[in-house]
Each structure stands twice: as structure tokens, then as C-alpha cells.
Amino acid sequence: MSMVSEAEMLALIGHRFPGGVRSIEHWENWLLTDCTGREQLPDHLVHPVALFHVPIQGAGTSIAELFALGQVDGAGSVGLDGYDWEYFQPLREDIPYRFAGGVIDVQRQLDERGNTYDRFVFSIDLATTDGKPAARITNHWRLRR
Amino acid sequence: MSVTPGTAIPPWAMSDIDPSRMKTMAAILRDPYPVHWDRDAVAALGLGDRVINQGPLNLSYITNMLIAWQGPTCIRRLQVSFGRPVLDHDHVIATGTVTSIEIVDGEHRATCDVRLEREARPVVTGTAVVAFDPSEPEDH
DSSP states (O other): OOOOOHHHHHTTTTOBOOOEEEOOOHHHHHHHHHHTTSOOOSTTBOOGGGGTHHHHHHTTOOHHHHHHHTTOOSTTSEEEEEEEEEESSOOBTTOOEEEEEEEEEEEEEEOTTSOEEEEEEEEEEEEETTSOEEEEEEEEEEEEO | OOOOTTOEEEEEEEOSOOHHHHHHHHHHHTOOOGGGTOHHHHHHTTSOSSOBOOHHHHHHHHHHHHHHHHOTTOEEEEEEEEOSOOBTTOOEEEEEEEEEEEEETTEEEEEEEEEEEETTEEEEEEEEEEEEOTTSOOOO
16 A cells, blocks of 8 residues: 555645534543542542543544544554643533544654654644633644555 | 652552453543454564553553642643553553642642653653642642
8 A cells, every 4th residue: 555645644734623512421431530540530520531532532533533534544553642631620520511623733754763654733622612711632643654 | 748849749550551441441432443452463563462551541640640649630731752552461650750830820830740650661751730739738
């Protein structure tokens, strides 16, 4: 399979996700928190690591769709470079949050072994339905070519 | 204990990375990446026969350390980079050190270097900004 062109990848900059409204249900937060190996948080607080999957799903996309957008598939084709997550207020279960975001940067680069990859950056904002900022995530993925 | 530059955050350890938690996590995330539950997929990459922990789970151990230190709503920002993978049945430990203090809108915040280590080698490194009450001893 030929490598996706750099121009094709750069054209993704500015791509917007559908967006939407999503809440975090108790069962989901309970299982998520349990996976992290700690006891449940009080007062219906959502575990902070929910900022990985909840924004992706709330923005109307998915990990699989992001892989498809970046034209990668199969084990070993995606790596995590980094996250920048900002928390403007505590997230709580069963509160509807509004999600909006998209792809903000793509850069074709070489790794330390000379292999080509695309640095794929997307950002999603979370806000309450009355417009108060709740969080912002910016994720950097490595799409190996 | 006061929070000042140089303060060490009490470490938080995950003594045995459980592969069954990766399966639950994959379902929650709707993550189709098979390296988190399929040992054959890992082996096909030449990475042995142990499944790979999700990056968000690795980060969660750092957040658990911060929550245990300053409470469940203390985190204001996380900026992290990921290095080598964490595998099932690994032992990892989250650590951190305060590097600076500031007051933002009347709130005391500590900027901290944070890391997750496996076999004394970092697998996640970065910076966390954590709110704290300067009048409260840590008791969470």
C-alpha cells in the first residue's frame, strides 16, 4: 500500500468534528475509575482521565474514525506523543456537556530511525450547555507511515 | 506539610498491571487497537507476548497520585509525553515534585514535574498544575 501523501494529510488541518452533547453516566465513570485502580471519587465526580475518551465520543467521532481519518490501521501504526488537558471545572456524572473541536495541526516528520510519521494534533473543548468552559484537550498522536 | 518548590508528592504505585482492566478500558474507550487485549497482535509487532496498557491508564496513575495528595478536584492542567509502553503485570510508580507556586484568581496552584516509572525508567513524563489549600495539611 502506498504512503498517504503529505498534502493529503496537511489538508486535514481545520477538519471539524460533528460536535454534540454528551453526559458521563455513573456506570461508565465507575468502571473507568475502577480500571485506574483507585476507589470511587465522591460527589459524582468524574475521574480526570475521562478526558481521553469522553471528548472524542462527545465530539461525534471515535478512535476508529480518527484512525480512518489519518489513514492508519493495524497494530503498531499509531503511537501517543502527548496530551495537554486543561480542567476549568470539575466534571460530574449525568451533566450534559457540549463538545466542539477538530484537527488543529499535522506535520510530516522523521523519527530517530528515519521512519516517516505524521504528527496529528486535535483539540476539543467541553462546555456546559449554558456555555461555561469545562475543559479543553489537545492530543498529539503519531501516525506511522 | 507545606507545599513549596521542592516538595515531593507522595508516590502512588500500581503493583501489578492487570490485563483484564485493559479489556474493560478498551470497551469503555471503544478502542479497536488489538494490542490492548490480543497477545498475538503484540507478538506480531515483535514486542513479546504481553499486552500493552492504554496510555490513558498510564496517565491515570499520575492523576491518582495527585488526587491522593490534594483531593479529587485539584487538577487544573496536565501536559504529558509518552515513552516506552507499560505491559501487563508490570509494576509502575507515579512520582512528582513541586517546581513552582503561583496564585491565580486567588487560588494557590503548584506546578509539578510528574512521571510514571517502570523499572526506574520513565514511561510518562510531564507537568501538572494542581490547586491546593495553603492552610490545609494533606489528608486525602
